Amino acid sequence: MEEQELEEDKIDRKPKRRLYLLVLLVIPIAIFLAVMVKLSDRYGQFDSYEVISHFDISKSSTLNYTEFNGGLVSYSQDGASYLDAEGVAVWNEAYDMQSPKVRMAGQRLLIYDTKGTTMKVLSPEKEEGEIQTNLPIVRADVAADGTVAAMMQEADTGYLNVYKANGTQIAQGQVHLSKSGYPMDLAISEDGKRLAVSMASVKKGVLSATINIYDFSEAGEGKRDNLVATFQYGDSLCPEIEFFSDGSLVAYSNHKIHLIDASSEPKEEETIRVKQEIKSVMTGEQTLGFITDNEDSTARYLHVYSQSGKEKYKKKLDIGYTQCRFLTDEEILITNKENLRVYNKLGGVRFSYDFTDGITAFLPTEGRQEYLLIYEDQCERIKIQ
Incomplete structure (x- = not known):
C-alpha cells in the first residue's frame, strides 16, 4: 500500500x-x-511611416507651430490656438503682437511680443494670465510654475522684472548699459528660483561677456539684489544661455561652452573648447548639442554632450539644415523642410525621410514612435516604421 x-x-x-x-x-x-x-523602439532605424490620423489646420504662411503637452500650438501675430493630440480645439487666444516668440517649461507656455509690451502665460487647459509691461520687451522666459522673467530696455537702461503668471510683479532691477553692457539673453530656471542674464560689453576695444546669476530662494537672501555669482569671459560673447532641468546653466560662445553648476554658490564646472566656429546650438533637459563646420567648410558635424561636459557623440551630417532641436532629451531633429533626420542618444539615425512636398514642422508626441507631421494646411499623426 x-x-x-x-x-x-x-x-x-x-x-x-x-x-x-x-x-x-x-x-x-x-x-x-x-x-x-x-x-x-529606442535605437531601431526607421525610414517610412503610417498615418494614424489627420486633421485640417488653417493655411497661412505667417503661422508658426510648436508641440505642447502632446498636442499642437499654432501662433501668429493675431493669436494662438491649441489642439490636443486628437485635433480637438482646447483654447483659442486672440492678441495683437508684431513679433511673437514662444518659450516653454513643463506645463506652461509663454508667448511674448519682441519689442512689444504683451506677454501671455498659458497651460494645456486655459490662459493663466496676461502681463502688460511699460517698456518694450527684449527677451523673456517662463518657469514651470508660470513665473515669468522679462528683460526690457529704454534708452541706455535695461530693466529686469519677474512676474507671477497673473501679472503681479515680484522682483525688479536695473542695468545701466554704459556701465554693465548690453543685455544679450536671459533664462529662468524650471523651478523659477534662479535667473541668469548674459551681458555684452566692450572694454578697451575688446568684446567681453558677463553672466550674472540671481537666486530668489534662501540662497539669495542677504545677497545684494539676490546676486549670487558673476562670471566674466574676455574676448567672447555669450548670446545664448539656458538652464538644464536641475538648475545648472550652460552659456554658449563662438568657440567655447561654459557649464555652471546649480550649487548655492555657483561655480564653473567645465568648459568645452571647440576648434571650429559653433554655427547652431540646442539644449535639452540634461544634454546639449551644437553644429560646426569642418576645417574646409565642406561638411557639418553634430556634436552632443552631457550637461557635465562629457562628449556623447560626433556625427557628420548628410543634409543641409534650417532647423536643429531636441525633440526629447534622447532625440535630435535635423531638417531643411524636405530632408529630415532624427538621431537617437547614441548618434544613430532613428528616422530618415525625404519629402516630395516640403513640411512645415515635425514635432514629438507622447505616443510610442509617434510624431506630428505638419504641412501648410494639414496635420498628420504618424507612426514611424
Whole structure:
C-alpha cells in the first residue's frame, strides 16, 4: 500500500516539475523579447511611416507651430490656438503682437511680443494670465510654475522684472548699459528660483561677456539684489544661455561652452573648447548639442554632450539644415523642410525621410514612435516604421 502511494506521489510530481521548468524557460524569453522591443523602439532605424490620423489646420504662411503637452500650438501675430493630440480645439487666444516668440517649461507656455509690451502665460487647459509691461520687451522666459522673467530696455537702461503668471510683479532691477553692457539673453530656471542674464560689453576695444546669476530662494537672501555669482569671459560673447532641468546653466560662445553648476554658490564646472566656429546650438533637459563646420567648410558635424561636459557623440551630417532641436532629451531633429533626420542618444539615425512636398514642422508626441507631421494646411499623426 505504501509503495503504491509513493508511486502515485512520483507521478503527481512530474507535471509540477514540467510546469516549473516551463515557467523557468518562458520568463527569460519574455524578458528577452521585452528588452529587444524596448531597444528596437529606442535605437531601431526607421525610414517610412503610417498615418494614424489627420486633421485640417488653417493655411497661412505667417503661422508658426510648436508641440505642447502632446498636442499642437499654432501662433501668429493675431493669436494662438491649441489642439490636443486628437485635433480637438482646447483654447483659442486672440492678441495683437508684431513679433511673437514662444518659450516653454513643463506645463506652461509663454508667448511674448519682441519689442512689444504683451506677454501671455498659458497651460494645456486655459490662459493663466496676461502681463502688460511699460517698456518694450527684449527677451523673456517662463518657469514651470508660470513665473515669468522679462528683460526690457529704454534708452541706455535695461530693466529686469519677474512676474507671477497673473501679472503681479515680484522682483525688479536695473542695468545701466554704459556701465554693465548690453543685455544679450536671459533664462529662468524650471523651478523659477534662479535667473541668469548674459551681458555684452566692450572694454578697451575688446568684446567681453558677463553672466550674472540671481537666486530668489534662501540662497539669495542677504545677497545684494539676490546676486549670487558673476562670471566674466574676455574676448567672447555669450548670446545664448539656458538652464538644464536641475538648475545648472550652460552659456554658449563662438568657440567655447561654459557649464555652471546649480550649487548655492555657483561655480564653473567645465568648459568645452571647440576648434571650429559653433554655427547652431540646442539644449535639452540634461544634454546639449551644437553644429560646426569642418576645417574646409565642406561638411557639418553634430556634436552632443552631457550637461557635465562629457562628449556623447560626433556625427557628420548628410543634409543641409534650417532647423536643429531636441525633440526629447534622447532625440535630435535635423531638417531643411524636405530632408529630415532624427538621431537617437547614441548618434544613430532613428528616422530618415525625404519629402516630395516640403513640411512645415515635425514635432514629438507622447505616443510610442509617434510624431506630428505638419504641412501648410494639414496635420498628420504618424507612426514611424
